[in-house]
Amino acid sequence: MNDDKFVEVKNLKKVYDNGHEAIKDVSFSVKKGDLVCLLGPSGCGKTTILNMLAGLLNPTSGDILFDGKSVVNVAPKDRQIGYVFQNYALYPHMTVLQNVMFPLTVGKQKMPKDKAKAIAEKYMETTQIMELADQKPGNLSGGQQQRVAIARALVQEPKILLMDEPLSNLDARLRLKIREEIRTLVKKVGITTLFVTHDQEEALSIGDKIILFNNGVIQQDDLGQNFYLEPNNYFVANFVGNPVIDNFKVTVHGDKITGSDFEINVNDLDKSRFKRDLTDGEYTLSVRPENILPAETGHVSAKVDDVELIGRERILKFTHDGVQARSLVNLETPIKAGDGINLKMRLDRVFLFDKEGERVY
Ligand SMILES: Nc1ncnc2c1ncn2[C@@H]1O[C@H](COP(=O)(O)OP(=O)(O)O)[C@@H](O)[C@H]1O
Ligand SMILES: [Mg+2]
Incomplete structure (x- = not known):
């Protein structure tokens, strides 16, 4: 038993x-x-x-x-x-x-x-x-x-x-x-x-x-x-998450993680979250919409395509690098469709997936 x-x-x-x-x-x-x-x-x-x-x-x-x-x-x-x-x-x-x-x-x-x-x-x-x-x-x-x-x-x-x-x-x-x-x-x-x-x-x-x-x-x-x-x-x-997670194509070279219009230094990531050593190559950097939020200066600049209300929150939809992405903000955030925004990611909450989809960070 x-x-x-x-x-x-x-x-x-x-x-x-x-x-x-x-x-x-x-x-x-x-x-x-x-x-x-x-x-x-x-x-x-x-x-x-x-x-x-x-x-x-x-x-x-x-x-x-x-x-x-x-x-x-x-x-x-x-x-x-x-x-x-x-x-x-x-x-x-x-x-x-x-x-x-x-x-x-x-x-x-x-x-x-x-x-x-x-x-x-x-x-x-x-x-x-x-x-x-x-x-x-x-x-x-x-x-x-x-x-x-x-x-x-x-x-x-x-x-x-x-x-x-x-x-x-x-x-x-x-x-x-x-x-x-x-x-x-x-x-x-x-x-x-x-x-x-x-x-x-x-x-x-x-x-x-x-x-x-x-x-x-x-x-x-x-x-x-x-x-x-x-x-x-x-x-x-x-598969899990509503709204779904945002995925950005990035290239890693040395300690630089480069996206279509942003760059992140590997040293700004949380060292304890690496599953293995990060080698040079192509990756997907993924972030949940609640962890990429409007800020004065951000990693990503975008124009809001549409705003959707879900219960007590709003989804700001934007296109980045040709792909639809989302930021989840609270109801009071005074941002509307057509506004230009900067979006900052919580680097201790992003994920990096290799070409096979395995998680590296
Ligand atoms: N009797 C069967 N013969 C051949 N393939 C089957 C048979 N039953 C299910 N499959 C296939 O096996 C896979 C798993 O089916 P299933 O267990 O019913 O999936 P789920 O319940 O997750 O939708 C599917 O690709 C399905 O088409
Ligand atoms: Mg079934």
Whole structure:
């Protein structure tokens, strides 16, 4: 027993029959009781991983352990997993109560109707769908169907809950509300949960930690804030953040970092943040919009193309070296479209990525 590695995935690989390598040597672990988000763009392999955890798909190689025991040869129904599918997969001809009871009325777990009903009602209570008991799924809103799917996934009291983009069919406002509800619910039940999403804000808001994938490879496995502050590479820096990060092409020669119209001395950077020695060559210098701000004298001069209001802040959009970039300022900043500005970067917060996208600073 090792609660830090309640779920452990070791060197997992999946090559589909058509030769497509969807998962390439992936390893991670999930702590007991944690809600971990598997994040990444469409097609990066998130569903493939969930399906291998659930036993619906066999790994090509590698191992999956639950509570220290390998499950790769264990049948799906014996893995003690609850699965909420992306489209909910409710039975349309059954009522809500019948849907939720269903897993308890079939197979090895089959139990008397009244006992199944009592357990189903307990989870319908938790997910607040008691008053929908006699409705058919077709009459329910997306958010209600979602809760039915969660209740049905929980009735067998699984050890692990898998959720595949459970909010993607809901409208934006409901998504915010239900993601909070899901976190509250799984914490209350105390179940270890893997939650798949392609939405970085969703992952940051509910995940105890986040595992970000691209092309079947883990890019970063970390606490949410580290995706902002310490991204592993160019992909991570650009995938996480709203507004998105600014990227400037630069050339390093000796102790000079030269952009299209600015120059930074390497000695002005924070020495402790270098991952390795900076060698001459082409790099991308990236900075989050909150770390490049209007100043008397700055690194970059630009004309504001447009100003966008987001809640309590404004995004100043400008074009630099032919590329769109952004500065995030507070609401009171009296800058408008057409204004010329100087922008200063916080040099202790910029990143340098080499041609392969690896972070150097
Ligand atoms: N049955 C399959 N046969 C071949 N390729 C597949 C199959 N299922 C998924 N893929 C491919 O594997 C990759 C990962 O798919 P998937 O796990 O569904 O990604 P995600 O859930 O992150 O969107 C994609 O490129 C997808 O097209
Ligand atoms: Mg998917």
